[in-house]
Amino acid sequence: MARPQDPFIGRDILNGQFQILQKIGSGGMGSVYKALQPAMNRMVAVKILHPKLANRKDLVSRFRREARAMSHLTHPNTVKVLLYGELEDGSLYIVMEYLDGKNLNQTVRAEGPMTLERGLPILIQASNALEEAHRAGIIHRDLKPENIFLSQQGGMKDYAKVLDFGLAKVTEREMRPGSIILTQEGMVFGTPEFMSPEQAQGKTLTPASDIYSLAIILYEVLTGKLPFEAKNPMEYIQLHVTAKPKPINERVPGRTFPPLLWSVLEKALAKKSEERYASGGEFAHALGAVLNGLPHVPPYENGQAMRPVMASVPGAPQPPAAQPAPAAPTAPPRSSPLPRLASRRGKQPSVGLLVGVAVAFLVVGAVLAALVMKLVMK
Ligand SMILES: Nc1ncnc2c1ncn2[C@@H]1O[C@H](COP(=O)(O)OP(=O)(O)O)[C@@H](O)[C@H]1O
Numbered sequence: 001m002a003r004p005q006d007p008f009i010g011r012d013i014l015n016g017q018f019q020i021l022q023k024i025g026s027g028g029m030g031s032v033y034k035a036l037q038p039a040m041n042r043m044v045a046v047k048i049l050h051p052k053l054a055n056r057k058d059l060v061s062r063f064r065r066e067a068r069a070m071s072h073l074t075h076p077n078t079v080k081v082l083l084y085g086e087l088e089d090g091s092l093y094i095v096m097e098y099l100d101g102k103n104l105n106q107t108v109r110a111e112g113p114m115t116l117e118r119g120l121p122i123l124i125q126a127s128n129a130l131e132e133a134h135r136a137g138i139i140h141r142d143l144k145p146e147n148i149f150l151s152q153q154g155g156m157k158d159y160a161k162v163l164d165f166g167l168a169k170v171t172e173r174e175m176r177p178g179s180i181i182l183t184q185e186g187m188v189f190g191t192p193e194f195m196s197p198e199q200a201q202g203k204t205l206t207p208a209s210d211i212y213s214l215a216i217i218l219y220e221v222l223t224g225k226l227p228f229e230a231k232n233p234m235e236y237i238q239l240h241v242t243a244k245p246k247p248i249n250e251r252v253p254g255r256t257f258p259p260l261l262w263s264v265l266e267k268a269l270a271k272k273s274e275e276r277y278a279s280g281g282e283f284a285h286a287l288g289a290v291l292n293g294l295p296h297v298p299p300y301e302n303g304q305a306m307r308p309v310m311a312s313v314p315g316a317p318q319p320p321a322a323q324p325a326p327a328a329p330t331a332p333p334r335s336s337p338l339p340r341l342a343s344r345r346g347k348q349p350s351v352g353l354l355v356g357v358a359v360a361f362l363v364v365g366a367v368l369a370a371l372v373m374k375l376v377m378k
């Protein structure tokens, strides 16, 4: 090929620990390469911050933050970070497990929209990965099909891996609307098509911002279309803030989905973040109900996500009887559409009540003791 050769290709880095073979991806911040680790006789993926950006303090600290955030996450559906640091020439790098497969965007472009049976387990796995991040106080902020990878692992197809925590934990100030496009390189913080309304407005983000992005991803995976029709990125940003998403059953002629899918998506796409599912685990739980063909989402108990994590690992439709859906209680759903709020409200007062009763006992005890003392003194 007559393209100018990438300076990293063919290079040995870190005293020959890794041999960079080929480029497998590139984005605003740098490039991702496939590399050989001879000592372990395995392939790895190495992400290197663009040397041109190495003097940008903000980007350097962002890259470091990505490495640090990811290296603390252990969920099987989050890409594993093996090592990170600085190369001999000062370039920053992250060494990750090498994933064999394609990202979700490449997959949908090559194979077309997915069936519910294929798309839901992928999003359930990604949501479960996000649950761990959310619990650790990490918001991804740049969820989009390019950042969800479908790998083959242990004989399984569609093993989802969440990538690219490059925007995780960006401070609020950096997310002001005026700074959405931050560099001349045209780097965009957050991706307009998948951006939550609050992200589009530069407001403080909660995990529910990631839920909104996951819902847009699911919508696109199932229909090949986005829930809004816009001509340019700025228009998308505006529509996220103001427009009602197009009902999924009106998006693809001749294709209908179960009504529960739309109720779940509508809730996940609520303009007000507090009306959405609050975390990855809760969203995975709701998607599991759709996958199981339930008429409603059973009540979600905080912490429940820790169990379905394992169930969702073999979530690809391939292996025998493995159930990708969260092991939701099978009791008939008698929930309101907001089981989370109901259960939280149910729990907090009961703790308050216990404290109240304890205090009351103490007061009564003290009064009685005083009375007894008085009587004794007399
Ligand atoms: N560990 C990996 N194994 C295989 N391919 C990967 C890996 N990490 C990233 N990629 C590929 O490179 C692309 C860009 O990686 P990403 O981490 O999203 O970087 P960027 O910050 O440039 O968007 C991904 O969409 C994916 O196709």
Ligand SMILES: [Mg+2]
Binding pocket: 027, 146, 147, 164
């Ligand atoms: Mg990316």
